[in-house]
Amino acid sequence: MAVTVLVVDDSSFFRNRIQEALSSDPRIKIIGTAVDGREAVAKAKELKPDLITMDVEMPQLNGIEAVRQIMRQSPTNVLMLSSLTHEGARVTLEALEAGAADYLSKDIRAWMDRSSVLRQELIERVVALGKSRRLRSTPTFGRNPPPAKTDNSRVFRSDVTSSRSQSVPxxxxxxxxxxxxxxxxxxxxxxxxxxxxxxxxxxxxxxxxxxxxxxxxxxxxxxxxxxxxxxxxxxxxxxxxxxxxxxxxxxxxxxxxxxxxxxxxxxxxxxxxxxxxxxxxxxxxxxxxxxxxxxxxxxxxxxxxxxxxxxxxxxxxxxxxxxxxxxxxxxxxxxxxxxxxxxxxxxxxxxxxxxxxxxxxxxxxxxxxxxxxxxxxxxxxxxxxxxxxxxxxxxxxxxxxxx
The missing domain is CATH 3.40.50.180 (Methylesterase CheB, C-terminal domain)
Known part of the structure; x- marks a missing residue:
């Protein structure tokens, strides 16, 4: 059975490129698209896809908040598409905290060149995640900071030997x-x-x-x-x-x-x-x-x-x-x-x-x-x-x- 995918991106260029890449593989079926986070939340609930590809920056409702709502209303594996910048990294980690399963770079040059490497990587990620039925109903990444750190900076010694023996065979x-x-x-x-x-x-x-x-x-x-x-x-x-x-x-x-x-x-x-x-x-x-x-x-x-x-x-x-x-x-x-x-x-x-x-x-x-x-x-x-x-x-x- 083909992996069903909802493609979410406010850019028609990226929506088309993603659909073009995924539609080339018979293991994948595009069942819908969305142009912003609010539409993504509604269509995730209506279409129940196996996987959602999600842009981060979108009008109405951004990708991170869309992921949070999707995880509450209709948990689905989400693959974030993010730029390879410091800010892109920070935002992507926030998306993983919200419940996204994985991410892929959104390099405009590679997408314009129709990079075969990028296409194959996208396809393999989508197939693998789409077939995975495990979802984190309560995201844990980045939550609940611990008490302040204590000083624990003693130097590790590489020449220490152990005299302990195993207590159990x-x-x-x-x-x-x-x-x-x-x-x-x-x-x-x-x-x-x-x-x-x-x-x-x-x-x-x-x-x-x-x-x-x-x-x-x-x-x-x-x-x-x-x-x-x-x-x-x-x-x-x-x-x-x-x-x-x-x-x-x-x-x-x-x-x-x-x-x-x-x-x-x-x-x-x-x-x-x-x-x-x-x-x-x-x-x-x-x-x-x-x-x-x-x-x-x-x-x-x-x-x-x-x-x-x-x-x-x-x-x-x-x-x-x-x-x-x-x-x-x-x-x-x-x-x-x-x-x-x-x-x-x-x-x-x-x-x-x-x-x-x-x-x-x-x-x-x-x-x-x-x-x-x-x-x-x-x-x-x-x-x-x-x-x-x-x-x-x-x-x-x-x-x-x-x-």
Whole structure:
């Protein structure tokens, strides 16, 4: 069945371009258009589309307020179209706070040139989001600022070793690291470990009492589609005195990451900032990789990050694969990694290296993902130690101890 779409934009040029692009794919059906936010709210309720493409700046009622009303009256997945500017980033994050599922750049030059890359990206986003039936009925991104931060700036030491031993046998709490076989699929292995029969999706969650929270020296979290809200949900659960440094990889344009980091920093008890080359790892500090770049650990100084230009051959910039591989080499079994919601399979190759080094990897559950792509790739490859609902990830990470 085709994904039904409502196109909302006050510009006839953009409405026509979006319709032209989406109508070229048989998986998509345009069922209506709207020229302002008020019309969008009315048609969303009347037509009940699978997805709405939404402009931000419109007369009568802007895109952000339209999203808020749509989420109250007729919840629908919304893809925002936004300019790649500082102000565009700020407004887009407000739209995600209001309940939008994802965003796409609104670069006039690319739309005028009928860019095939942009067209394909738009189509794939629309199809993926249109088929996703998960909606956030109560948006959480950016809400409820925490108490004022406390000083937690002690320097992370890369030469500390741990003398702690696991209190529970590894075999009781973790999946086998052996390569899965047809007789023992990742889904079946996960189900057996949980005692929950859900072999159809492999997406059931572990009982939290059976999940081993490791002693760690570093935490790495990666996400794509739906990631801004998911990351915020996880990070606000962490205490100011969180004992480990955190690296964040979110697929996001360069103009967005600084604004996103600043926004997270305002909402979280831990400190969050966009990473710069040479930044030192510190407990309770989350470093977000800049869009268009790659983030690694310095091979000579494992307590510092290297921010490198994104290779044009890499699909994702930043790439979770790159960061996972780097921390696996530096910290091996003392890595706590989490793969959150997102399209594609970025992070799966890096997760293999991480698991070979003995690290621990959690994946977000299917039912709580905006798009179950990146976590699914990890689960299907048999690399996930646990699959958790989004609401539980932050509270479980808060139990981490510094190794």
């Amino acid at each position: 590894d075999s009781q709490n973790r999946l086998s690291r052996a390569r899965p076989t047809p007789e023992s699929s990742p889904a079946r292995a996960i189900d057996n470990a949980r005692g929950v029969a859900d072999a159809s999706s492999g997406a059931a969650t572990y009982p939290l009492t059976r999940i081993r929270v490791p002693d760690a020296r570093i935490v790495v979290i990666g996400a794509s589609t739906g990631g801004p809200a998911a990351l915020q949900k996880v990070l606000v659960s962490l205490p100011a005195e969180f004992p480990c440094p955190i690296l964040l990889v979110q697929h996001m344009p360069a103009t967005f990451t600084k604004v996103f980091a600043e926004r997270l920093n305002q909402q979280c008890k831990i400190r969050v900032r966009e990473a710069v080359d040479g930044d030192r790892l510190e407990p309770g500090l989350a470093l977000l990789c800049q869009g268009g770049m790659q983030m690694m650990l310095d091979p000579r100084q494992h307590d510092r990050v290297k921010i490198l230009p994104g290779d044009d051959r890499m699909t994702y910039k930043p790439s979770l694969d790159v960061t996972y591989a780097s921390v696996a080499k530096a910290f091996g079994p003392k890595v706590m990694a989490v793969t959150l919601t997102g399209m594609g399979a970025d992070g799966c190759d890096g997760a293999r290296l991480l698991k070979q080094a003995g690290g621990t990897l959690w994946a977000q559950s299917k039912d709580t993902c905006t798009i179950y792509g990146m976590p699914q790739a990890v689960v299907n490859a048999g690399l996930a130690d646990a699959v958790l609902d989004l609401d539980d990830i932050g509270s479980m990470l808060a139990k981490c101890r510094y190794a």
